[in-house]
Amino acid sequence: MQDAANDAGDLDVRSTVDLTLAVNGEDHRLEVPARTTLLDALRDRLHLNGTKKGCGIGQCGACTVLLDGQRVNACLVLAVMAEGRHITTIEGLHGPAGELHPLQQAFIDHDGFQCGYCTPGQIMSGVACIAEGHAGSRAEIRQHMSGNICRCGAYVNIVAAIEATAGGADR
Amino acid sequence: MGVIGQPVPRVDGPAKVAGKATYAAEFHPEGLAYAATVRATVPHGRVASFDTTGAEALPGVIAVLTHENAPRLPWQPVEQAPVDPGGGEQLKPLQSDRILFAGQPIALVVAESQEAARDAASRVRFTCIAEAGAGLIFDPARARPPSEGTQESYPAEWERGDTEGALAASAVQVEGDYLQPRLYHNAMEPHATIAAWDTDGGLTLWDKSQWVDNFRDQIARNFGLDENEVRVISPFVGGAFGAALRCWPHVTLAAMAAKVVERPVRLELTRRELYTSIGFRPQTLQNVRLGADGDGRLRGIVQTAWGLTSAYEDYGEEVLDPTGMLYDAESAKTVYRLVEVDTNTPTPMRGPGAVTGVFAMEMAIDELADAAGIDPLEFRLRNYAERDRKKDLPFSSKALRDCYATAARRFGWEKRNPERRSMRADGMLVGYGMASAVWPAMRSPASVRVRLFANGTAVVRTAASDMGPGTYTSMTQVAAEMLDLPMERVTFELGDSTLPMAPVHGGSMTMASVGSAVAAGCTRLCQEIGRLGDAKDGEHPVETLKRLRRDSFEVEGKAEPGKEAETHSSYAFGAVFAEVRVDPDLGTVRVSRLVGAYDGGVIVNPRTARSQAIGGMVQGIGMALMEAGEWDERLGRVMNANLAEYLVPVHADIEELDAVFVESEDRILNPLGVKGIAEIALCGVAPAIANAVWHATGLRIRELPLTPDRLLMAEEWAEGMPA
Amino acid sequence: MSGLGYARAPSLAGAVEALGRHAGAEIVAGGTDLLQRLEEEVLPPELLIDITGLDGLRAIEVGESEVRLGALVRLNEVIDYEALRAAFPAIVEALAVTASPQVRNLATVGGNPLQKTRCLYFRDRTTPCNRREPGTGCSALQGRNRINAILGGSEHCIATHPSDFAVAMTALDAKAVLASTRGERSLAFADLHRLPGDTPQHEYNLRRGEIIKGYIIPRAVLARQSHYLKVRDRGEFEWAISSAAVALELDMAGTIVRARVAVGGVATKPWRLPQVEFALRGRPAEPAVFASAASLATEGAVAHGDNAYKLRLLPRTVARALNELRERL
Numbered sequence A: 001m002q003d004a005a006n007d008a009g010d011l012d013v014r015s016t017v018d019l020t021l022a023v024n025g026e027d028h029r030l031e032v033p034a035r036t037t038l039l040d041a042l043r044d045r046l047h048l049n050g051t052k053k054g055c056g057i058g059q060c061g062a063c064t065v066l067l068d069g070q071r072v073n074a075c076l077v078l079a080v081m082a083e084g085r086h087i088t089t090i091e092g093l094h095g096p097a098g099e100l101h102p103l104q105q106a107f108i109d110h111d112g113f114q115c116g117y118c119t120p121g122q123i124m125s126g127v128a129c130i131a132e133g134h135a136g137s138r139a140e141i142r143q144h145m146s147g148n149i150c151r152c153g154a155y156v157n158i159v160a161a162i163e164a165t166a167g168g169a170d171r
Numbered sequence B: 001m002g003v004i005g006q007p008v009p010r011v012d013g014p015a016k017v018a019g020k021a022t023y024a025a026e027f028h029p030e031g032l033a034y035a036a037t038v039r040a041t042v043p044h045g046r047v048a049s050f051d052t053t054g055a056e057a058l059p060g061v062i063a064v065l066t067h068e069n070a071p072r073l074p075w076q077p078v079e080q081a082p083v084d085p086g087g088g089e090q091l092k093p094l095q096s097d098r099i100l101f102a103g104q105p106i107a108l109v110v111a112e113s114q115e116a117a118r119d120a121a122s123r124v125r126f127t128c129i130a131e132a133g134a135g136l137i138f139d140p141a142r143a144r145p146p147s148e149g150t151q152e153s154y155p156a157e158w159e160r161g162d163t164e165g166a167l168a169a170s171a172v173q174v175e176g177d178y179l180q181p182r183l184y185h186n187a188m189e190p191h192a193t194i195a196a197w198d199t200d201g202g203l204t205l206w207d208k209s210q211w212v213d214n215f216r217d218q219i220a221r222n223f224g225l226d227e228n229e230v231r232v233i234s235p236f237v238g239g240a241f242g243a244a245l246r247c248w249p250h251v252t253l254a255a256m257a258a259k260v261v262e263r264p265v266r267l268e269l270t271r272r273e274l275y276t277s278i279g280f281r282p283q284t285l286q287n288v289r290l291g292a293d294g295d296g297r298l299r300g301i302v303q304t305a306w307g308l309t310s311a312y313e314d315y316g317e318e319v320l321d322p323t324g325m326l327y328d329a330e331s332a333k334t335v336y337r338l339v340e341v342d343t344n345t346p347t348p349m350r351g352p353g354a355v356t357g358v359f360a361m362e363m364a365i366d367e368l369a370d371a372a373g374i375d376p377l378e379f380r381l382r383n384y385a386e387r388d389r390k391k392d393l394p395f396s397s398k399a400l401r402d403c404y405a406t407a408a409r410r411f412g413w414e415k416r417n418p419e420r421r422s423m424r425a426d427g428m429l430v431g432y433g434m435a436s437a438v439w440p441a442m443r444s445p446a447s448v449r450v451r452l453f454a455n456g457t458a459v460v461r462t463a464a465s466d467m468g469p470g471t472y473t474s475m476t477q478v479a480a481e482m483l484d485l486p487m488e489r490v491t492f493e494l495g496d497s498t499l500p501m502a503p504v505h506g507g508s509m510t511m512a513s514v515g516s517a518v519a520a521g522c523t524r525l526c527q528e529i530g531r532l533g534d535a536k537d538g539e540h541p542v543e544t545l546k547r548l549r550r551d552s553f554e555v556e557g558k559a560e561p562g563k564e565a566e567t568h569s570s571y572a573f574g575a576v577f578a579e580v581r582v583d584p585d586l587g588t589v590r591v592s593r594l595v596g597a598y599d600g601g602v603i604v605n606p607r608t609a610r611s612q613a614i615g616g617m618v619q620g621i622g623m624a625l626m627e628a629g630e631w632d633e634r635l636g637r638v639m640n641a642n643l644a645e646y647l648v649p650v651h652a653d654i655e656e657l658d659a660v661f662v663e664s665e666d667r668i669l670n671p672l673g674v675k676g677i678a679e680i681a682l683c684g685v686a687p688a689i690a691n692a693v694w695h696a697t698g699l700r701i702r703e704l705p706l707t708p709d710r711l712l713m714a715e716e717w718a719e720g721m722p723a
Numbered sequence C: 001m002s003g004l005g006y007a008r009a010p011s012l013a014g015a016v017e018a019l020g021r022h023a024g025a026e027i028v029a030g031g032t033d034l035l036q037r038l039e040e041e042v043l044p045p046e047l048l049i050d051i052t053g054l055d056g057l058r059a060i061e062v063g064e065s066e067v068r069l070g071a072l073v074r075l076n077e078v079i080d081y082e083a084l085r086a087a088f089p090a091i092v093e094a095l096a097v098t099a100s101p102q103v104r105n106l107a108t109v110g111g112n113p114l115q116k117t118r119c120l121y122f123r124d125r126t127t128p129c130n131r132r133e134p135g136t137g138c139s140a141l142q143g144r145n146r147i148n149a150i151l152g153g154s155e156h157c158i159a160t161h162p163s164d165f166a167v168a169m170t171a172l173d174a175k176a177v178l179a180s181t182r183g184e185r186s187l188a189f190a191d192l193h194r195l196p197g198d199t200p201q202h203e204y205n206l207r208r209g210e211i212i213k214g215y216i217i218p219r220a221v222l223a224r225q226s227h228y229l230k231v232r233d234r235g236e237f238e239w240a241i242s243s244a245a246v247a248l249e250l251d252m253a254g255t256i257v258r259a260r261v262a263v264g265g266v267a268t269k270p271w272r273l274p275q276v277e278f279a280l281r282g283r284p285a286e287p288a289v290f291a292s293a294a295s296l297a298t299e300g301a302v303a304h305g306d307n308a309y310k311l312r313l314l315p316r317t318v319a320r321a322l323n324e325l326r327e328r329l
């Protein structure tokens, strides 16, 4: 394959990358174009469809995953740049016996969704929001959850679910 | 007590919170290839030439389709009322060199990966010849009446009484022009189709659809297939709000591509592409003239609407349906016109028509109440319509008075100081406003298959959809109650065109239509098992089955509307109250509180119904304060075609929302007594907020959305508004 | 050339060397603007040089008289760093209202001021735009320009500079440390961006192959007494339609000794307002003074239709920011 970039000094330039992604504690080998985002790698290559694509450009939050424990937009991360990091998706949130994470349960209890498409992103973001200590009040939760759009408009229920879970976590 | 009316949690909740609900783009048939589109850059004209060599040379590219090499499809005529426009001709992708709007798909690349397809699509070179089209400016001077065939739904002119005479004789009169911009559904799930042909020429589509039967019929006609050769599967829909009613051109493109490359193909649209690949709520200009006598009795209403349509299809909406029935006015008149623009065709968006019409009407009523010196709520009560004066029929049910009273009480309307710009808190101007809401309650034929097993479980199946309101859950409730089984023993399946026929999942009529069919099917099942087993009263059909040593028993259930529409007028109603805080310097508006009370008939599940209602409020806040497609009149394009510049509400925009349902049932409309809540929840929100902004600031801003620029540029503001 | 190339920078020297050598190469740090451009094919690079492995660019060093921020420091790391909150409230506040928590966990302070404009035409690759495709014309001048600039525009471009952080950095007299094969140099933050003039495609005063290594922010009373106010259409998660970073130093009598005012959302680059600062100096810190000084903010401003409201909004934004700051002092 002829690469115009090949002459870029001692750089090891690749347009196809062979990489290992550590998703939910499991290593996955894959070969993808360098251009592939973590989001597309998860969805189209690993068939981990729980992480959603709403915009592909950081503007909706549907693709929120944890990268070394921090929430990020999977669509704004190149798969190759996620190598060597611990990736947690909604599929990896459950407890050891497969039980739902308390925030997942709270979303059911508070009806924190309608269509469910933004939901995995909201939950991943909510888990991080609580862990960061940004769930002290409704206003604070709203501010720190504003990167996750819900077009069905379940916001008040999502905030209630996070508030209840954070309250429980404090105790 | 039965399970109907209980706030049970969603049956699909565990799947959705675990990321296990599977949406259209998420199926992975063996050998899947990926497609990406190339889009026209001129708003009207022809594609003159293609150079696809650069694209074809890329590794992983399987095919590049253009009108020059794409198969010609038979495209047998089909028009699916009510989702397809009544006039014009739909876009037939890659069937000719004609360009009808900027953003129209003119080529399609199929490749081994999504990345390769997108990369190759960007390397397809083409030249377009621009030609004069209908025009790019939404200019009412070019308006025309809707085409003949569609006038039953939205007549060009309608009048009751002598409006001009009544207006002339009115002691108080107001007139205003109201503009609602293009609004985009922007459901979180982008539209996507996966198409796979099998060896006997049958086609399976995994799609995002609010009406799988429609997609099946349309695709069968387009490809000259028998209906039963096409199967459409759509178990979960990531929001749609009307955008997934029609079988859009990309569905045909995916099926075409799969046919050509003889592999399953996925076509997933980008967010930007959604702005031209599906429809939108059309920009609509309205003029409202109202007259009342000295004690606030409405005498005349004249409402004129100019709605935008594309130049190739005649899309109209019932914007003016509420005009003649919402109030008890002596006379009323409506005029409806369409303005053609070279753009893609609009489509229904949550509360199509009524949401737009009520926005103008309810702002105008507020202005008239103010002109007459009467409290806005009191003014509406004085003109309460006990009967539909438009159809001259009684209402099958109407609890709007209750809605007003309930919402006003919960809101604390009595604390409103009638003086505008009189209320303040924390340095902000505070305003209270309210509006009425109305949406026709409808019903269509529907059918289901119910199977009861001797092990005490049941399965109910129908080709319905669940785009979020909770169809899975509420139908399970109805079936569980009718079969007298616990909910967890009943499974409800939907979203597959091989299942019994269901109507469009829109217009707030799924519960009334499909719910009635579920009830009918379950009742019939019980009766037939009872008859078969000669069961005595009180024997549960499961017991009868066991006694008969039958594993299971299945029936079809059907329900359809009777003649109630000839004898009654049916509507859902609502009252919305809004509190806003306006920054007196910066012109920013926040909605600090919204209270809505709704007459939606029997509420099958108060938990999911409330979610639907507050969801409507959120979209209403978006419509009032931030949403607008920014159309460039020179390029023929919506410029803010993303989710960062086309603004929809985020968490931080939503504070207190209170939605309640007043006691109501409508057994005339259907046996369950339901009316529907999806659309009514959006209706009335924007005018309530706009009226509150007026109360806070004294500014009547008749053009949505109420962004800081509109407030700051309003004349009064310039004259030293901050006090 | 097939598809995008990617390489990890082995060292800072390797990165700048490669960047200088290949015209289609760009640094990728957080990737939050680059990936938007890749996805939307807006000036997509051919080669990405990933500098995130360069640990030397990751430090926050708090010294007696200045603070040094490495280019790879993530926006949220600044927000969470207690000492910075007290030292530079305007910077921390600007970052706290930037993008979303998810974006802020990725985005770096090095990449942030170099994000491209949000001008609707720049971001839609199918429209004429001088900044994206020199010579094609500016569509925004007579188009949908509600978010475009009233200050610093030219007949070739009125694209607004989008960064919040850059506005605060400009107000607080920060410096950028730049590295290239020829070594290091420092540049006043206010000089990092260029006016569009007749070459809007040249946005920065970075030389070919030069990268931002980090910043130096002087610690001063002024910096401690600073504040950032952002005005937008929705509550969160939106770029500014107008913003102001302000700083005041008062004497015992409450008279303004020093003032700094920079604004965002309204100008083609992070915009200092010396005339407003001058009008504040020597005057009592009170609302009437703020209002009259702020009214000078629009000197030389030009509106283009949809963005005319910014002529009204900008002075009020500045005045409000000053008032809010005053209440805290």
Ligand SMILES: Cc1cc2nc3c(=O)[nH]c(=O)nc-3n(C[C@H](O)[C@H](O)[C@H](O)COP(=O)(O)OP(=O)(O)OC[C@H]3O[C@@H](n4cnc5c(N)ncnc54)[C@H](O)[C@@H]3O)c2cc1C
Binding pocket: A057, A058, A059, A060, B644, C026, C027, C028, C029, C030, C031, C032, C033, C034, C035, C036, C071, C072, C097, C098, C099, C100, C103, C106, C107, C108, C109, C110, C111, C112, C113, C114, C115, C162, C163, C164, C165, C210, C211, C212, C213, C237, C238, C239, C240
């Ligand atoms: C949805 C969304 C909303 C946003 N809202 C806001 C907002 O409200 N306010 C705001 O200010 N920003 C906002 N942003 C922009 C965001 O803050 C920037 O994209 C981010 O800070 C850029 O940093 P990065 O490290 O991700 O840069 P990258 O995307 O990696 O790079 C951006 C540019 O900088 C260059 N670059 C990066 N690092 C260096 C370096 N050290 N030296 C030289 N060149 C370099 C790259 O080559 C590229 O050209 C938003 C972004 C998104 C996606």
Ligand code: FES
Binding pocket: A052, A053, A054, A055, A056, A057, A058, A059, A060, A061, A062, A063, A064, A073, A074, A075, A076
């Ligand atoms: S898909 Fe990543 S933010 Fe929208």
Ligand code: FES
Binding pocket: A112, A113, A114, A115, A116, A117, A118, A119, A149, A150, A151, A152, A153, A154, B188, B238, B239, B468
């Ligand atoms: S639940 Fe549908 S978008 Fe949030």
